[in-house]
Amino acid sequence: xxESQESVNQIVNHLFRIESGKMVSVLSRLFGLQKIxxxxxxxxxxxxxxxxxxxxxxxxxxxxxxLMQTAKNKAIDYLRRQKRKETFGPEYTNLLQSEYxxxxxxxxxxxxxxxxxxxxxxxxxxxxPAIAFESQIALILKTLCGLGVHEIAKAFLTNQETITKRIYxxxxxxxxxxxxxxxxxxxDLNARLNSVLKVIYLLFNEGYYSANPDFFIRExxxxxxxxxxxxxxxxxxxSTSETKALMALMCLQAARFNARTNESGQxxxxxxxxxxxxxxxxxxxxxxxxxxxxxxxFSQNQFTNxxxxxxxxxxxxxxxxxxxxxxTNWHKIYELYEALFRLQPNHIIAMNKAIALAYxxxxxxAIELLxxxxxxxxxxxxxxxxxxxxxxxSQKEFARTHFQKAMLLEISENEKAIILEKLRLC
Numbered sequence: 001x002x003e004s005q006e007s008v009n010q011i012v013n014h015l016f017r018i019e020s021g022k023m024v025s026v027l028s029r030l031f032g033l034q035k036i037x038x039x040x041x042x043x044x045x046x047x048x049x050x051x052x053x054x055x056x057x058x059x060x061x062x063x064x065x066x067l068m069q070t071a072k073n074k075a076i077d078y079l080r081r082q083k084r085k086e087t088f089g090p091e092y093t094n095l096l097q098s099e100y101x102x103x104x105x106x107x108x109x110x111x112x113x114x115x116x117x118x119x120x121x122x123x124x125x126x127x128x129p130a131i132a133f134e135s136q137i138a139l140i141l142k143t144l145c146g147l148g149v150h151e152i153a154k155a156f157l158t159n160q161e162t163i164t165k166r167i168y169x170x171x172x173x174x175x176x177x178x179x180x181x182x183x184x185x186x187x188d189l190n191a192r193l194n195s196v197l198k199v200i201y202l203l204f205n206e207g208y209y210s211a212n213p214d215f216f217i218r219e220x221x222x223x224x225x226x227x228x229x230x231x232x233x234x235x236x237x238x239s240t241s242e243t244k245a246l247m248a249l250m251c252l253q254a255a256r257f258n259a260r261t262n263e264s265g266q267x268x269x270x271x272x273x274x275x276x277x278x279x280x281x282x283x284x285x286x287x288x289x290x291x292x293x294x295x296x297x298f299s300q301n302q303f304t305n306x307x308x309x310x311x312x313x314x315x316x317x318x319x320x321x322x323x324x325x326x327x328t329n330w331h332k333i334y335e336l337y338e339a340l341f342r343l344q345p346n347h348i349i350a351m352n353k354a355i356a357l358a359y360x361x362x363x364x365x366a367i368e369l370l371x372x373x374x375x376x377x378x379x380x381x382x383x384x385x386x387x388x389x390x391x392x393x394s395q396k397e398f399a400r401t402h403f404q405k406a407m408l409l410e411i412s413e414n415e416k417a418i419i420l421e422k423l424r425l426c
Contacts, residue, residue, distance in 0.1 A: 020146035025118040121181040135170035244293035245309035251286035252316035
């Protein structure tokens with residue numbers, strides 16, 4: 001049975017994003033985190049094997065299992081060649097020296113529950129406090145999400161050299177600090193978990209509102225963020241109220257994917273989205289996780305100190321529960337943004353608070369609030385928001401001024417099309 005090279009490439013690329021993080025995590029546990037490059041090389045060899053074999057022998061019934069089995073075989077071959085020359089993961093070095101125990105050890109570490117546990121360990125290793133935050137994100141995208149350096153560079157509007165340096169610095173820290181694949185405990189766990197959740201949150205945001213002008217939405221990055229968060233929820237030590245609130249937020253936001261662009265790939269604003277396209281299953285999952293997060297916070301006497309994730313998930317829940325844009329409880333959303341601003345005062349939350357105020361039929365107060373915000377002159381959303389509110393109150397000259405300012409800023413072609421349509425209304 002023969003498969004076209006194009007169809008094989010598509011399937012392998014899709015699977016590689018899902019499976020590469022699992023394979024790298026397992027192999028890094030086996031070899032030791034300091035040999036993460038070796039783990040990545042073997043995973044690349046596994047990908048090449050699929051690209052070479054599948055066009056001629058056909059795509060296997062269980063392609064994910066085929067990739068994992070091939071990675072396992074390549075690890076065994078590598079260990080047999082190197083076992084007398086190198087040391088490996090501290091808990092496995094002795095077991096890997098004997099031919100008798102080598103196969104059994106590798107078989108056990110490739111069990112499904114071990115694979116998930118090792119991914120969890122890898123998340124915490126990547127978010128070690130010794131590693132700079134931007135390097136943490138680059139390393140996670142590369143090792144756990146299967147993205148190439150060029151894709152990461154595009155996503156964060158920088159060049160490949162910068163991303164390569166960030167990943168190199170992260171790996172150097174792993175070597176020099178002798179960082180291991182262990183999940184910390186106690187206060188160390190709480191401190192590291194906060195960083196882990198922030199990285200996952202930023203990963204999801206990058207996929208949801210991509211900084212890359214070529215892509216408005218990068219669903220694969222959002223899916224990876226959700227997958228990583230789900231691993232945290234599956235572990236008793238990391239299944240906190242904040243973790244569940246973040247999962248709720250991501251489910252409720254991801255539920256809108258099908259409605260956020262039209263057939264031509266153009267952006268569809270929230271007020272114009274077809275709500276029948278929203279994913280009801282994801283919305284229900286989001287509600288369930290938000291309820292679990294709230295109950296858990298209440299039981300731990302945290303109900304007066306909800307996290308950013310609780311508040312943002314609550315805001316998202318008011319959007320998804322409304323039958324239409326007009327019937328949305330904008331007053332309640334405004335109150336939640338006020339609470340969010342008290343917790344995390346910044347310009348973006350202040351702007352969102354003003355937007356909610358405008359839709360609460362208080363446009364003049366919203367404009368006054370927006371004009372008081374500093375440092376957003378070069379933010380296209382800020383300029384278009386002012387333009388929208390002025391247009392709604394029929395002050396078209398002011399509206400035109402702000403839409404024109406937005407057109408001069410760095411925006412995508414999709415965003416230009418929307419602003420041009422607004423200018424025509426002026």
